[in-house]
Structure formats: C-alpha cells, structure tokens
Amino acid sequence: MKVALTGPIRDALGGLASIEIEADTIRELMQRLEDRYPALAPLLDAGIAVAINGEIFRDRWGEVIPRHAEVVLMPRIPGG
Amino acid sequence: MSHDASFTNQKFKVIGTRVPRPDxxxxxxxxxRYGADATAPGQLVGMILRSPHAHADIRKIDTSAAEALPGVKAVITSADLPDKVGGRRDMLDILENCMARGRALYDGHAVAAVAAIDAETAKRALKLIKVDYKPLAHVTDVDEAMRDDAPIVQPWVRTAGGDPNKPTNVAQISQFGHGDLDAGFAEADVIIERSYKTEQTHQGYIEPHACLASVGPDGQGELWVTTQGHYTFRTQCAALLGMEVAKLKVTSSEIGGGFGGKTHVWMEPVALALSRKANRPVKLVLTREETFRGTGPTCSTSIDIKIGARRDGRITAALATLRYQDGAFPGIWGMLGAMTAWACYDLPNVKSVAYDVLVNRPKVAAYRAPSAPMAAFAVESTVDLVARELGMDPVDFRLLNAAKEGTRASYGPTYGPIGIGPTLEAVKNHPQMKVKLGPNQGRGMACGFWFNFxxxxxxxxxxxxxxxxxxxxxxxxxxxxxxxxxxxxxxxxxxxxxxxxxxxxxxxxxxxxxxxxxxxxxxxxxxxxxxxxxxxxxxxxxxxxxxxxxxxxxxxxxxxxxxxxxxxxxxxxxxxxxxxxxxxxxxxxxxxxxxxxxADGAGVSFASHICDVEVDPETGQTRVLRYAVIQDAGKAIHPDYVEGQFQGAAAQGIGWALNEEYIYGKDGRLQNPGFLDYRIPVCSDLPFIDTQILEIPNPGHPYGIRGVGETSIVPPLAAIGNAVSNAVGVRMTHVPMSPPRILGAIKAAR
Incomplete structure (x- = not known):
C-alpha cells in the first residue's frame, strides 16, 4: 500500500512524498517502519500519528488498515 | 467488552438541555478549592529565585547564608535535581526549564529555591542567596535569532539536515503541502504577497500556578496542584525526581483557567524536591509576575504569505513561510502553524515552510489551538486582499475555495464530513452582515481550523x-x-x-x-x-x-x-x-x-467569525461594536457551555488582537509582567458575543461529539485585523493592533 509522508517524517526520509509498505494494522505499520527506516527511529520514539481515510489515530495501534485506504503519516499534535 | 464508537444518530432525552452547572x-x-487552597500539617512556604538576566553563565551559587537563616528548612539548586532520565533530551529540557543548569536562559529563569517556615523568612532567604552571573549576549526577536551572527541560545542545537558542526537557533524546519507551486503561480491572474508579525501573549489564566507537595523519607509523595493533566504531571514529576509512578499521588484542584499553559510542569518538581529535602510539606504559589516571567506563553511570529488566484476566483497556489519562536527550548509550534495555515481551503498547489526558532524568552507552551491563530491572521488577511483585488465579496471568495468532504488537506489527509462551508453560509445569512456601518467603522470576517484529538x-x-x-x-x-x-x-x-x-x-x-x-x-x-x-x-x-x-x-x-x-x-x-x-x-x-x-477519531472543526469595529482616528483606539461566532461543534451536549467556549475564545482573541503583548527591553528583560501593563479585556471592553452552533456530527463518536474549546480562538486576530483595516483604510499587518500601531500605520500610509 502507498503511505504518504508529511512534515518532519518526509524530511527524515530525504523528501520522499510516499513509500510502499504492506501492513494490516497500525502496529504492523509501525514495526515495519522501524525495521525498514532507521532514520525514522527518533520520530517513532517520540510518537507520530497515522491518518487512515482522513481519521487521525495517535495511539490506537490495533486499528485495522482497510485495503486501498488512504494512509498518511503525520506529526503527533498537542493541544491547548 | 469492546464497543463501537461509530455515530448512530440516536434520539436524545437529556443531551442538549441547559441544566444547571454542578460546580x-x-x-x-x-x-x-483551587491550587492555593490546600493546607497540610507542618507545611512550609516555597519560593523561587529567578534570573534577572536574559542570558548568563552561572559561575557560582552560594546558598550558605540562606541555609543558616533560622526558619529555613531547605535550599535547592540544580545540584538537587540531577539527571534521573538517562539524558533523555525532552525530559532534560523540562528539568532545565524548572531550574537553570549552569546557564540562565531567559529573564525569570529559576536558579534556586527555598522552603521556610513562613513567607517572610523565605523572602529573606532568597535575598541571601548569592549568584555569580556572567551576562551573555541575548536575542529575543525571532527574525534576529535566525541571523548568522545571532547569539546562540542552546549550543547543542543543530538544524535537522543542516551543518552538524554549526550551532544554530533554528531547531527545526517543517514543510507541508502538495501540488506544483510554480505551475500554480504561473496560472494566477493575481498574486498578492504580504508579511506579518504577531507578538507574544500569555494565556492569561486568572489563577497562577500553585501546588502543595509532600514527599516522605519512604519515597512516597503527594501533590495537590492546579493542572490540566494530573496524570501527565505524575509521570513527569516521578521521572524527573526518580520516584516510582505508583508512589506519587497527584490530585488536581479546581482550575482557574489553563488554556494550554497548565499542560506540563513548571515549578511542581521544585516543590517536590524542596519537600523531599526538608521532609515537610511545601506549598508553592507563584505570583502574577512569576507567572508571566517564568511560565509558558505562546510564540511571537513573523510570517510571509503569497497567494495566487485566477480572475474566476479560484486560488491556484498558496505559500506560507512561518517563523515561530519557541522560547529557550525546542518546540513544534512553527510546525503546527504550518499544518493549520491553509486547512480551511481546497488548494491544488500549496506549501507551508515553518521554522522553530530559539530565543532568550520563557519556554513556549500551548495556548488554545496552539500556533493556529497567528497563521490564520496572516492567511486570512491576505485572503481578504486577494478577494478585494478580484472585486469579489470576501465571503463568496472563501466559499468558492473552501475545503469540503473529499478535499486533500494541506497537512496531508483527505477530509471526511466537515463544516467550513456551512459556517461560511451562516456568515452570509447572519443578521450582523446587514447592519449598516457608520463613519470610522469597519467589518471583517475570517475562518479558522483546529484538529481536536x-x-x-x-x-x-x-x-x-x-x-x-x-x-x-x-x-x-x-x-x-x-x-x-x-x-x-x-x-x-x-x-x-x-x-x-x-x-x-x-x-x-x-x-x-x-x-x-x-x-x-x-x-x-x-x-x-x-x-x-x-x-x-x-x-x-x-x-x-x-x-x-x-x-x-x-x-x-x-x-x-x-x-x-x-x-x-x-x-x-x-x-x-x-x-x-x-x-x-x-x-x-x-x-x-x-x-x-x-479515544481516537476526534473530528476536526472549523469556525467563521464576524467582527464590526470602530476606530478613533485621533487616538487609534479600537472599540469592538459587534462580534459573532459560528462554529461546527458536532453534537452540543450542553449548549450553554458550548456557547461559553465560543465566547471565551473570542474574548481571548480580541485581547490578543488589540492589546496583549510581551514587551521586552533592550536588556532582554520583560517590562510588563502584570495585568496593569499587560492588559487583558474586561467586560466593559467587550460587546455581547453572539454565537451560532452548527451540529455537524462527528462520525467517530457515538453521539457525534467534536472538540469545541479551541477552534474559536483561531479566527479573531484575522477577523479583527480585517475589520480594523477596513475601518482605517490601511492594511494592518502587526498584532496587537494597539493604538500606537494603528496610528503608525495610518501615518505611514499618508
């Protein structure tokens, strides 16, 4: 599946707009990102968010990623 | 048992009613009982000594005279707060902000603290602490801090992807967007570029930071504190002090406002460390001056905007360059500005570049929809200029370009059902838009966005x-x-x-x-x-x-x-x-x-505001005549409170737009750390703020609830900026639009 990259995540991978990676859940996605892209380690350690079909997930790693879903990796957002 | 969080459109019996508030x-x-209202047997009074310098090496701290003073039970410096977090950078930054470690990084930075039997003794003890400072060159302006010859705030900071051997004040550069910007601008019939500045503001919560800390020799502790997150306070305090999480009980008091400023620790680890050293409970209540100088306001900013559009009103390209100061420690505030800047619009070619910059000011904290109001001020002001150049009504221009379900947001994902369009339609139909304006009066409107989570x-x-x-x-x-x-x-x-x-x-x-x-x-x-x-x-x-x-x-x-x-x-x-x-x-x-x-699945929300002002051309004084807030709130559980959030956010935005700012002298010291000189709006400064709740259900919540509290602080700076600009006939580009700035802009335009 195609995973779009934004902000610091994109910069950490040299400006890549997207990557191809297979994962059925957010947990699998995180694990494979960690294995395949060591440059992402500091960002993954600090926490990132995943938008699946527009819905933003920060911590629900068991969330299933549907086939053909739009998946976007985003910075983790704080609030006030 | 697992439950389905999907919206079910159920019919309600009590949801949506205006019942009396329980508190x-x-x-x-x-x-x-607020933060300062707790007492414990044998409690001591804690006080903090703060740096009078914007930037200085601390060569020596002599606490001997203070420790010898009768009634003083503990004196601590950074030596009493060693690294218990294994060098983890984000936690070390919090620790260093709580107590300077060899260098004072801003005016008001804590350098030592005492616990004594009463306030008088504690004050005397603070005066007996001798700190040998070596003042260093400082920088408090975000643009100056980015210059090659600027004093370096944190020598260990390097820009990601930059020269690994070169210290810098640019802690992070973040980029968002999609499409082909050059092609988009080439397609434009009209291109408008402007630069803007916004000054630093404090959340202005009425209750200063306060806590009662107690740590016993058995390693067990309790903390009573005014906070937005007592679990986070527990995690952070336990980590910084080397305590076990389960052995530190944190109780949140009633809170007299936080708005982001009470989301992480400032002086609570200091109170716990004093208590541990004194083996007595310690109550620590900050003064208003300390709250301004020593806790976290929001950023000051410097922003450039460029928008291109066709004659038919469609925006073809949009670029934002945002410089946000984070205070003395790295943050992500510029990045948030970049993510939110263009979120209201459906743009084929868009880019935001943000610089998070260190300066010798207090560590920046979140402030209600953090970073979005400043970006919205710059974007929405320029959107008005483009509409004017095209001869279009500013609401129609926004409606034509508004994001909708299926729009790819400028920060990445594709939107589901959202409410920006309906809020703009509501603006068009709002009675305030039909009220005739008099001399020296102007009307403005603006949109805003916040994520929610x-x-x-x-x-x-x-x-x-x-x-x-x-x-x-x-x-x-x-x-x-x-x-x-x-x-x-x-x-x-x-x-x-x-x-x-x-x-x-x-x-x-x-x-x-x-x-x-x-x-x-x-x-x-x-x-x-x-x-x-x-x-x-x-x-x-x-x-x-x-x-x-x-x-x-x-x-x-x-x-x-x-x-x-x-x-x-x-x-x-x-x-x-x-x-x-x-x-x-x-x-x-x-x-x-x-x-x-x-609870993931929080829906994003949008607001559109309308503002009418009258500006006295002789004094530059602005009076807000009428103000209306329209926001997509999802299902309004208690409409009184939803309307109160809308009104409170607008009131804070009005103060930010017209009056509030941190003013630093050439010596890098804050000149107005009090509510007399840092003036937040009072009732007599405000009109009745009209509200309209749009209930567009969030598909990710059983009741359709969205977050409500933050979004409506995003549009006011821009709505008021557009109103004032229309009233005086000069584009305002610097917030706050205080009387001297308005008079200066009018004079410069003549």
Whole structure:
C-alpha cells in the first residue's frame, strides 16, 4: 500500500512524498517502519500519528488498515 | 467488552438541555478549592529565585547564608535535581526549564529555591542567596535569532539536515503541502504577497500556578496542584525526581483557567524536591509576575504569505513561510502553524515552510489551538486582499475555495464530513452582515481550523444503593465537562441529570488519562462514560434477571428500566435502576461499569467569525461594536457551555488582537509582567458575543461529539485585523493592533 509522508517524517526520509509498505494494522505499520527506516527511529520514539481515510489515530495501534485506504503519516499534535 | 464508537444518530432525552452547572454554587460562594487552597500539617512556604538576566553563565551559587537563616528548612539548586532520565533530551529540557543548569536562559529563569517556615523568612532567604552571573549576549526577536551572527541560545542545537558542526537557533524546519507551486503561480491572474508579525501573549489564566507537595523519607509523595493533566504531571514529576509512578499521588484542584499553559510542569518538581529535602510539606504559589516571567506563553511570529488566484476566483497556489519562536527550548509550534495555515481551503498547489526558532524568552507552551491563530491572521488577511483585488465579496471568495468532504488537506489527509462551508453560509445569512456601518467603522470576517484529538481515557460509573450515580473521570474539568459528562451518564442510564455526580479522580483511583488538551475532555471522557454505562447496564440487566427469576437474555434496558420481554413474562413489572440498586447487596454486591479506551477519531472543526469595529482616528483606539461566532461543534451536549467556549475564545482573541503583548527591553528583560501593563479585556471592553452552533456530527463518536474549546480562538486576530483595516483604510499587518500601531500605520500610509 502507498503511505504518504508529511512534515518532519518526509524530511527524515530525504523528501520522499510516499513509500510502499504492506501492513494490516497500525502496529504492523509501525514495526515495519522501524525495521525498514532507521532514520525514522527518533520520530517513532517520540510518537507520530497515522491518518487512515482522513481519521487521525495517535495511539490506537490495533486499528485495522482497510485495503486501498488512504494512509498518511503525520506529526503527533498537542493541544491547548 | 469492546464497543463501537461509530455515530448512530440516536434520539436524545437529556443531551442538549441547559441544566444547571454542578460546580456553580461552590465557585460563587468561595467553597471551591483551587491550587492555593490546600493546607497540610507542618507545611512550609516555597519560593523561587529567578534570573534577572536574559542570558548568563552561572559561575557560582552560594546558598550558605540562606541555609543558616533560622526558619529555613531547605535550599535547592540544580545540584538537587540531577539527571534521573538517562539524558533523555525532552525530559532534560523540562528539568532545565524548572531550574537553570549552569546557564540562565531567559529573564525569570529559576536558579534556586527555598522552603521556610513562613513567607517572610523565605523572602529573606532568597535575598541571601548569592549568584555569580556572567551576562551573555541575548536575542529575543525571532527574525534576529535566525541571523548568522545571532547569539546562540542552546549550543547543542543543530538544524535537522543542516551543518552538524554549526550551532544554530533554528531547531527545526517543517514543510507541508502538495501540488506544483510554480505551475500554480504561473496560472494566477493575481498574486498578492504580504508579511506579518504577531507578538507574544500569555494565556492569561486568572489563577497562577500553585501546588502543595509532600514527599516522605519512604519515597512516597503527594501533590495537590492546579493542572490540566494530573496524570501527565505524575509521570513527569516521578521521572524527573526518580520516584516510582505508583508512589506519587497527584490530585488536581479546581482550575482557574489553563488554556494550554497548565499542560506540563513548571515549578511542581521544585516543590517536590524542596519537600523531599526538608521532609515537610511545601506549598508553592507563584505570583502574577512569576507567572508571566517564568511560565509558558505562546510564540511571537513573523510570517510571509503569497497567494495566487485566477480572475474566476479560484486560488491556484498558496505559500506560507512561518517563523515561530519557541522560547529557550525546542518546540513544534512553527510546525503546527504550518499544518493549520491553509486547512480551511481546497488548494491544488500549496506549501507551508515553518521554522522553530530559539530565543532568550520563557519556554513556549500551548495556548488554545496552539500556533493556529497567528497563521490564520496572516492567511486570512491576505485572503481578504486577494478577494478585494478580484472585486469579489470576501465571503463568496472563501466559499468558492473552501475545503469540503473529499478535499486533500494541506497537512496531508483527505477530509471526511466537515463544516467550513456551512459556517461560511451562516456568515452570509447572519443578521450582523446587514447592519449598516457608520463613519470610522469597519467589518471583517475570517475562518479558522483546529484538529481536536482524543487519546487515552479511563472512567468508572458506580451506582449507589439509592439509585444515584457517581461518575469518576480523569480528565480535568477546564470548561464545564462535569456537567456534560453527567448529562451523558444520565442519557445512557435513563436517570435524571440531578442523580449523577461527576468527580475528577486522583491518579491513584483511575488508570492513566491523557492531559485535558486538544479539546478532548467531553469527546474522550464522554466516549469512556458511554461505554462504562453500557457495561453497567449489562450488570443491571443481570441483577434484574435474578430479581425477576428470568433468563438475562429476556431482559432489555428501556428508558432507565429493566423490562422482561415475551408473553411468558407479561405479568412482570419493569424494574427501575433505583429498584435494582436497592437490592444490589442481595444480588451480587455493588453495581459498577468501567471503561478504558484510546479515544481516537476526534473530528476536526472549523469556525467563521464576524467582527464590526470602530476606530478613533485621533487616538487609534479600537472599540469592538459587534462580534459573532459560528462554529461546527458536532453534537452540543450542553449548549450553554458550548456557547461559553465560543465566547471565551473570542474574548481571548480580541485581547490578543488589540492589546496583549510581551514587551521586552533592550536588556532582554520583560517590562510588563502584570495585568496593569499587560492588559487583558474586561467586560466593559467587550460587546455581547453572539454565537451560532452548527451540529455537524462527528462520525467517530457515538453521539457525534467534536472538540469545541479551541477552534474559536483561531479566527479573531484575522477577523479583527480585517475589520480594523477596513475601518482605517490601511492594511494592518502587526498584532496587537494597539493604538500606537494603528496610528503608525495610518501615518505611514499618508
């Protein structure tokens, strides 16, 4: 599946707009990102968010990623 | 038991009603207990010594005279707060901000602290501490801090992807966007570029930071504190002091405002360290001056905007370059500005580049929809200029370019159902738009966006033997959530609102709850309470089945009663919750429901504001004549509180737009750390703020709830900027638009 990259995540991978990676859940996605892209380690350690079909997930790693879903990796957002 | 969080469009009985607030009487009679209202036997008074320099090496701190003063029980410096976090950078930054470690990084940075038997003794002790400073060159302006010859605030900071050997004040560069910017601008018939500045503001919460800390020789501790996130405070304080999480109990007091400023620790680890050293409880209450100088305001910014559009009104390209100062420690505030800048619009070619920059000012903290208001000021001001250049109505121009379901947001994902279009339609139809303006008066409008989020949440529902209900939550009530959460429990259980009492539990009572930020309180605790109540209803059905002597699968829950369905049970009367509760000792003991959830799926929200002002051309004084807030709130659980959030956010935005700013002298010291010289709006400065709630359901919540509290601080700077610009005939580009700045802009334009 195609995973779009934004902000610091994109910069950490040299400006890549997207990557191809297979994962059925957010947990699998995180694990494979960690294995395949060591440059992402500091960002993954600090926490990132995943938008699946527009819905933003920060911590629900068991969330299933549907086939053909739009998946976007985003910075983790704080609030006030 | 797992539950489905999807929106079900159920019909409500009590949700949406305007019931009395449960905390009202305590608050107006003075019975409510805030951060400074706790006492403990033998408590000491804690006080902090702060740097008078914007930037200085600390060569030596001599505490001997202070320690020798009778009545002084403990004196601490950074030596008493060693690294217990294994060099973890983000935690070390928090620790260094709590107490300077060899260098004072801003005016007001804590350098030492004392605990004494009374305030007089503590003050005398502070004066006896001798600090040998070597003043260093400083920088407080974000643009100056980015120059190659600027003083370096943190020598260890390097820009990611930059020269690894070159210290810099640019802690991070973040880029967002999509499309082909050059092609988009080439297609444009009109291109407008402008630069803007916004000054630093404080959240202005009325209650200063305050806590009562107690740590015993057995390593167990308690902290009573005004905070937006007592679980986060527990985690951070325990880590910084090397304590075990379970042995530090943190209780959140009533909170006199936070707005992001009470989302992480400032002086609480200092109070705990003093208590541990003195072996006595220590109460530490900051003064207003300390709150301004030593806690976290929002950023000052410098922003460039470029927008291209065709004659038909479609924006073809948009570029934002945003420079946000983070204070003396790296943050992500510029990045948030970049993510939110263009979120209201459907843009084929868009880019935002943000610089997070260090300066010698206090560590920046979140402030209600952090970073979005400044970006919106710059974007929405330029949007008005483009509309004017095209000869289009500014609302029609925004409507034509507004994001909608299916739009790819400038920060990445594709939107689901969103409310920016409906808020703009509501602006067009709002009565205020038809009010005729007089001389020196102007009207402006602007849009705003905020993400909202949910996060880790844990709640318990306990049913008493008389049928009343205790709800325990771990999200701090910063804006009326005890009322809205009680309504949710009443709705789920089918009991009167008055039968429910909602309490914010301490950290020993519930599992971890994320900080109350990101407009998450009612969204996330509401979800956990719905699920906890549904678990309790399962138990109520089981107890009713025992009482009726029927199979549990035959018992249904309807309108707050257990009903046995089927012709074979037609002789059985329904049992109310109170009847089941009364017999609970004989049917299995207490009845409760519990839920822990990661409440993701918070829906984004949008607001559009209208502002009418009158500007005195001789004094530059601006009076806000009329103000209207229209926001997509999802389902409004308690409409009074939703409207209150809209009004409060607009009031803060009005103060930010017209008056409030941190003013630094050439010596790098803050010149106005008090409410006399840093003037927030009072009632007489404000008109009645009209509100209109749009209820576009969030598909990711059973009741359709979205976050409410933050979005409406995003448009005011821009709405007022557009109104003032229209009133004086000169584009205002610098916030706050104080009388001297307005007069200066008018004079410069002549």
């Amino acid at each position: 009202g009487i305590d608050k107006v009679t003075g019975r409510a 949910g996060g880790q949440t844990c709640s318990t529902v306990n049913i008493g033997v008389d049928g009343t209900v205790n709800v325990s939550v771990g999200t701090v009530d910063v804006g009326g959530s005890r009322a809205s959460l009680s309504l949710i429990a009443a709705e789920e259980l089918g009991v009167p609102y008055e039968s429910v009492k909602c309490t914010v539990a301490d950290t020993a009572t519930l599992g971890h709850n994320d900080t109350t930020e990101g407009s998450r309180g009612t969204f996330s605790s509401g979800m956990a309470i719905i699920f906890a109540c549904r678990n309790a209803v399962q138990e109520l059905r089981a107890r009713a089945a025992k009482m009726m002597d029927v199979p549990v699968e035959d018992v249904h829950w309807e309108n707050g009663q257990a009903v046995a369905l089927g012709t074979q049970h037609s002789n059985l009367q329904p049992l109310t919750l109170a009847q089941i509760a009364r017999k609970s000792p004989q049917t299995g003991g207490p009845i409760a429901g519990h839920n822990e959830v990661v």
